Amino acid sequence: MVGVSAVATLSLGVGAAAGSRLMSPEDAAAKTAPPKASQITVPVEKKALSSKVVARGDTSFDGAVNVRIETSSLKTPAVVTGKVPKVGSTIQEGKVLLEIAGRPVIGLAGVLPMYRSLAPGSKGPDVLQLEQTLDRLGYDPGTVDTKYDSSTARAVEELYEAAGYEAPEPDEQLSQAVEGADKGVDAAKNALRQAQAALKQAKAGPGKGDTSVQQGAVDDAEENLADAQEALNEAQFKAGTPLPVAEVVFIKTLPRRVDDVKVERGGTVNGVVMSASGASLVVTVKVDAATKERLKAGMPASLDLGDGTLVPATVRRITRTADQFDVVVAPKSLTAAQLERLREANVKVTIPVKSTSGKVLAVPVAALSAGSDGGSRVEVLRDGKVELIPVTVGLSADGYAQVTPSGDAQLTEGDQVVVGR
The missing domain is CATH 2.40.420.20 (conserved putative lor/sdh protein from methanococcus maripaludis s2 fold)
Structure with a gap:
């Protein structure tokens, strides 16, 4: 009887254990369901x-120009004889950028191209530009106006002297005119001396007769001398230092970097002699129309040199190209090492657009x-x-x-x- 009871008790325990492992489908679903969602x-x-535009852009030297030299006035072939620049060198204002037929070609900053030779007596806006340039460089052209006068000629002489060359000579006809006028002055002086001697002799003669004829001769001789002297002054003025069209080239802004040289020593100049860009490095970023609307010239920017160095910069201009816009950004200042590092580089540019106070x-x-x-x-x-x-x-x-x-x-x-x- 005891054995039967034990077996029954054991069976009851096993059943209870088994029952504890069994659950309804609802209970099982509730147990395996994901937890209740809570807020994040x-x-x-x-x-x-701070809202900003961040993009990458390519570096270049701003404002490339082709340099042409007007050589039609030369009486000899336009052969390059020296001073050929190297790519990467800098064109400085007032310095020689090339030598043709033994004569310098001086680079000056100006928007009006050199289209004719200038000389004393020339007038026009090109003379005004020249005098403004000479004055800026420290060569006194006198009154800065549209007239090429003796003061302008002296300033041009100083420009050539500083460049290391003799000043240009006037045309041979003008020099001959000076010689002829000088001889005319000498002849007039001799005639005046003779008339004065005749008058003196007449006054010293017996009876002290009428000397009106001799006095008239002196008066005429004095007037002739004054005319001869005026003619000499005019000839000398016209024979003042000229500025040949082949010896100066005006470039919009200087200094600039030489990007390409198209001539060599011994070669003949024909058209473009070199191309030059601005000496200032810029970064050009391409943006779409929507981004362009957020930007304007003058905005501050920064260039990331890639090593944690940020260079302050400014948006210089924005121009349209096809269906995009070029945003040109210029650094405020660069060291020589930074300039060399950024040459032909792709740079990260950041332009803050708006910020909170x-x-x-x-x-x-x-x-x-x-x-x-x-x-x-x-x-x-x-x-x-x-x-x-x-x-x-x-x-x-x-x-x-x-x-x-x-x-x-x-x-x-x-x-x-x-x-x-």
Whole structure:
């Protein structure tokens, strides 16, 4: 009997154990279901926001130009005899950039090309540009105006002297005119001396007769001498130092870097002799129309040299090219090492577009939602409950948005805003 009881007890225990492992389908589903969703929140922050355009651009030297020299006035072949620049060298204002037929070609800064030879007596806007340039370089041209006078000629002489060359000679006919006028002055002086001697002799003669004839001869001789002297002065003025068209080239701005040389010593000049770019390095970034609308010339920017060094820069200009826009950014200053490093490089450019005035309340953009009235709002979790806080949205940048609570709503730094579930 005892054995039967023991067996029954054991069976009851096994059944109870087995029963504990069995559950209804509903219980099983409840046990394996995912946990109840809870809100994902982040704190409201107080931070300064800055919207910016970040892009990569290629470096170049600004404003490439082709340098042409007008050689049609030369009486000899336009053979290059020296001073051929090397690629990478710099064209400096007032310095010789090439030598043709033994004569210098001096580079000057100006927008009006050298289209004719200038000389005393020349007038026009090209003379004004020349005198402005001479004055800027420290060679006094007298009154800066549109007239090439003796002062201009002396300043041109100083320009050539500084460049290491003899000043240009006037045309042979003008020099011969000076010689002829000089002889005319000598002849007039001799005639005056003879007339004065005749008058003196007549006055010293017996009876002291009428000397009106002799006095008239002296008067005529004096007038002739004055005319001869005036003719000499005019001839000397015209024979002042000229500026041949083949010995000066005006380039819009200087200095510039020589990018390509198209002539060699012993060769003949025919058209473009070299191409030169600006001596200042720039970075050109291509942007679309929407980005272009956010940018304008004069905006500050920065160039990332790749080693953590940021170089301050400025947006110089924005130009349209086909369906894109070129944003040209110029560094404010570069060391020689930085300039060499950036040559023909691809550079990261950052242009701040807008920023907040100091720190503001900011939330992730993901925390914003639209209400039934179309306004923006954030969900704030307080004491386990979600409150809808209407906000006005300001600047957005780097995934954050500036928010200001509307009306009587309260939102402070540290409040937990819902960004997901």
